[in-house]
Amino acid sequence: MKIESKCRILEGIWKCVPENGSAEDEENLLQNFLPLRSYNRLADEKTFLITGGRGSGKTELFKILTDCGRLNDIISERDRKRYTGWKEIEFLVGYRAKGPGAKWFPSANVCDDFLKNEKPQNLTAFWGGFVCSALLKRFRNEVNTLADQYLGEDIKNSLIHRSSEISLWWRSLDANKEKWESFLDQADSVFEKKKIHVCLVYDELDRICGNYDQLFGFIRSLLDFWYRHNGRYTNLKAKIFLRSDLYHAKALQFADASKIGAYRLKLSWDVRSLYRLLVKRMANTGIMEMDAYLQSVPDLLQMEVNDQLGYLPQDSEDAFQQLIHKMIGPYMGKNAKRGRSYIWVPNHIQDAKGEIAPRSFLKCFSFASEEMLNCKNDIEMLENERILSPTRLQGAVAKVSVDRVQELTQEEYHWLENLIHRLNHQTMLMEMDEFLDYLKPEHWSEEQRGLLPGKSGTEILEALLDLGIIMKTTDNRINFPEIYLHGFGLKRKGGIKRPK
Numbered sequence: 001m002k003i004e005s006k007c008r009i010l011e012g013i014w015k016c017v018p019e020n021g022s023a024e025d026e027e028n029l030l031q032n033f034l035p036l037r038s039y040n041r042l043a044d045e046k047t048f049l050i051t052g053g054r055g056s057g058k059t060e061l062f063k064i065l066t067d068c069g070r071l072n073d074i075i076s077e078r079d080r081k082r083y084t085g086w087k088e089i090e091f092l093v094g095y096r097a098k099g100p101g102a103k104w105f106p107s108a109n110v111c112d113d114f115l116k117n118e119k120p121q122n123l124t125a126f127w128g129g130f131v132c133s134a135l136l137k138r139f140r141n142e143v144n145t146l147a148d149q150y151l152g153e154d155i156k157n158s159l160i161h162r163s164s165e166i167s168l169w170w171r172s173l174d175a176n177k178e179k180w181e182s183f184l185d186q187a188d189s190v191f192e193k194k195k196i197h198v199c200l201v202y203d204e205l206d207r208i209c210g211n212y213d214q215l216f217g218f219i220r221s222l223l224d225f226w227y228r229h230n231g232r233y234t235n236l237k238a239k240i241f242l243r244s245d246l247y248h249a250k251a252l253q254f255a256d257a258s259k260i261g262a263y264r265l266k267l268s269w270d271v272r273s274l275y276r277l278l279v280k281r282m283a284n285t286g287i288m289e290m291d292a293y294l295q296s297v298p299d300l301l302q303m304e305v306n307d308q309l310g311y312l313p314q315d316s317e318d319a320f321q322q323l324i325h326k327m328i329g330p331y332m333g334k335n336a337k338r339g340r341s342y343i344w345v346p347n348h349i350q351d352a353k354g355e356i357a358p359r360s361f362l363k364c365f366s367f368a369s370e371e372m373l374n375c376k377n378d379i380e381m382l383e384n385e386r387i388l389s390p391t392r393l394q395g396a397v398a399k400v401s402v403d404r405v406q407e408l409t410q411e412e413y414h415w416l417e418n419l420i421h422r423l424n425h426q427t428m429l430m431e432m433d434e435f436l437d438y439l440k441p442e443h444w445s446e447e448q449r450g451l452l453p454g455k456s457g458t459e460i461l462e463a464l465l466d467l468g469i470i471m472k473t474t475d476n477r478i479n480f481p482e483i484y485l486h487g488f489g490l491k492r493k494g495g496i497k498r499p500k
Contacts, residue, residue, distance in 0.1 A: 001385045003376070005289045009387055010379070012285035013369040016278070017362045029063060031284045031310040034277040035074035041265045043075050043082070048230045048238045049223065049260055051247045052267030053468065054408065055357030058241040061267075062203040065091040065239065067100070073308045092134045094200035094238060095222075097207035104133070104163045111209040114166060115217065123221035125174040126166070131236075132173075132180055133159040134200060135187055142194065143187045150183035184229075184236070191235035203241040206412055211450045216251040227256050230263070243412070245466040249453070271346045274361045275320040276313045281362065283311035293385070297323050332390040341390065348397045349483045351468030360400050360483060367396035367403075398486040405487025413467075415451040418444050424489035428479050435470075435478040436461060 039061070041047045052058050064070050069091055072080055093101040097108075106114070132151065135143055136159055147156040158168040173180050191198055208218050219242065226238045244266075246252060269277075283294055283301055294300055300319040302312045313320075324342045332338040339347070345364050350356045371392045372378050378389050409417045422438055439457035441449050449455075453463035464470045469484050480490055 003379055006379050006382075006387050007373060007376075008287055008289040009293055010369040010373050012282060012287040012290045013387075014366050014373065015285065016281035017359070017366040028284075029060070029068065030070065030073065030308050032281055033060065033064060033074070033309065034273070034280050034313075035309070036267075036269075036273055037076075038265060038267070040075045040079045042071060042239065043079050045237050046230070046263055047265050048226050048240055049247075049264040050239060050241050050267060051244045051264060052241075053244050053351070053355055053357060054412065055359035055404075056244075056267040056269070056355075057358060058243075058267060059203055062096075062201060062241050065199070066093050066096075066201050070308065073306075088195070089197045089199055090138065091199050091201050091239075092138055094130065094134065094202040094240075095205065095208070096202075097204035104137075105130070105208075106164050106166050108207060108210045110164075110166070111218070112211055112214065114170075115209070115211075115214050118170070122224070123218055124225055125170065125177060125180070126218070127222050127225045128177070128180050128184070129159060129166070129169055129173045130163065131200060132183060133163040135184075135198070135236075136160045139187075139191075139196070139198075142190055142196070143183075146183055146186050146190070150179045150186070184233070188233040188236045196235060198236050200236075200238045201241075202238070205240075206243055206246060212453055213251065213450070215246075216249065219246060220252055220254050220257075223252075223260060224254055224256065227260055227263070245463065248466050249463070269356055269358050269361075271343065271356075272315070272317050272320065274346060274356060274358060275317075275324070276315070277358050278362060278365060279313040279320065279323065280311065283313070293326075294323070297326065326385050328388050328390060328393065329386055332394070338390070344390075345393065345397070349400060350481060351483055352465070352471035352479075352481050353468040355468060357404075360404055363403060364393065364396045364400050367399045368392040371395060397482060401483050401486035403487075404483055415444065415448060415453075418448065420488050425491065427491045427493065428485065429473060429477040429492075430479075432472075432476050432478060439464075 042050070042061075042065075050058065050061065061074075064074060069089075071089060071091075093104075095105055096102050097105070132147075136147055136156060140160070144156075151159070152172075155169050155172050158165070162168055190196075202222065205219050205222070206215065209215055222240065226240065230237060247264075279294065279300060282290055297319055299314050299316040300323060302314055306312055321342045328341040330341060332341055332344050345361065346356055349360045349364060365388070368388055372388060378392065379387070382389060405416070405420065409420065419438060422443065436457040439460040441452055441455060441457070441460070444452060452460060454460040461470075465472070469480070471479050471481065473479055480488060480492075485492060
């Protein structure tokens with residue numbers, strides 16, 4: 001195989017992940033999107049909570065529903081026939097912190113002050129108000145008369161034109177729950193009569209306020225609202241995307257929290273699904289050499305090209321293994337001692353809970369391809385049709401770890417930067433008492449303590465365990481999985497040497 005052809009294929013793999021790593025920001029969202037079998041549950045009106053870790057595809061799904069309105073393209077034909085009502089679904093943004101429609105919701109600073117000043121027992125009217133607002137903005141003709149009757153003209157206009165200014169409507173709705181509840185009941189009846197199906201979709205709830213403790217008040221009330229109303233309404237439903245660690249946090253618990261599991265879809269990726277995603281990204285690069293490379297593997301791609309989703313992989317694990325053997329070879333060294341190539345990457349980028357973010361998986365191959373292109377001698381040394389060296393993949397894991405930790409600290413988990421700085425150059429494994437010393441809240445400034453996921457070292461430890469960043473060994477010591485080890489600047493005795 002010519003070096004030029006290998007370079008073209010490597011360039012395609014390198015660009016399988018956008019520069020910022022966020023598939024949801026791509027213009028060709030559908031062509032890069034892989035529908036999982038579990039997504040069929042999105043069409044089940046009883047499912048209103050979708051949980052997953054960072055990089056598991058929550059925001060990508062959110063954009064598929066709200067920006068593209070393409071539920072029919074990501075569920076099976078059987079389920080399209082089964083859930084016929086979802087064909088005409090209107091997906092409305094229930095909450096988002098950035099992007100189109102975000103300015104209809106209050107900023108994090110406003111929400112911080114809101115709870116500080118109002119100190120409500122619950123936030124039912126807060127979320128109920130935004131449901132009313134979404135319906136009034138989209139279906140004003142259908143529900144305008146009802147709004148005048150139950151909400152009054154002033155509150156109606158505030159919810160339509162100035163919904164982010166919660167001080168204009170909060171007190172009225174909180175004092176008159178019966179009125180806005182009746183408005184939503186009657187609006188749902190109108191939708192049922194006119195065969196209008198509406199779904200409120202929520203994402204980025206971790207950004208609704210800046211204080212970690214107050215955050216759970218907002219999320220708890222939202223989940224409680226839809227737990228009580230999702231079954232009550234016939235044509236008005238919800239889909240709430242929530243980070244797994246927030247869902248499992250003790251601070252989120254409320255009276256009916258244990259019952260919500262029956263209405264929850266957990267986003268998780270097995271090894272086969274990860275390789276299906278990689279193959280789909282590769283197949284839709286539009287590179288001629290890539291097409292020939294993939295087509296040479298029997299049973300790898302479906303014969304027909306989907307109009308919306310482009311090339312789709314088949315489901316043969318044997319085919320995925322053949323492709324990886326073709327790309328890398330069967331082993332990460334001369335024999336199986338260094339590991340089998342097919343499972344090596346998934347094994348080395350899983351977190352402490354055994355979960356793998358598809359974004360990290362794709363980046364591992366992307367980073368390795370980039371390094372191969374930067375060192376053409378590596379490509380020349382590979383025999384036959386191999387395009388990736390095991391050494392470059394091993395180096396990519398360390399780079400993915402750094403990238404993953406940077407993502408965490410720059411966005412949702414700013415408080416980790418302090419911990420990373422103090423743990424830098426430490427060696428794993430670490431005794432529990434020593435690790436707890438690093439987690440004492442006094443190590444953070446008074447201002448930063450409001451961001452901490454706990455008020456004691458033990459509570460912060462539990463949060464790190466929930467996030468899958470650390471694990472406890474059988475002898476009660478602390479260890480870091482490789483996906484976080486390098487990003488935290490930690491060392492571990494032994495292990496494979498990484499390329500410089």
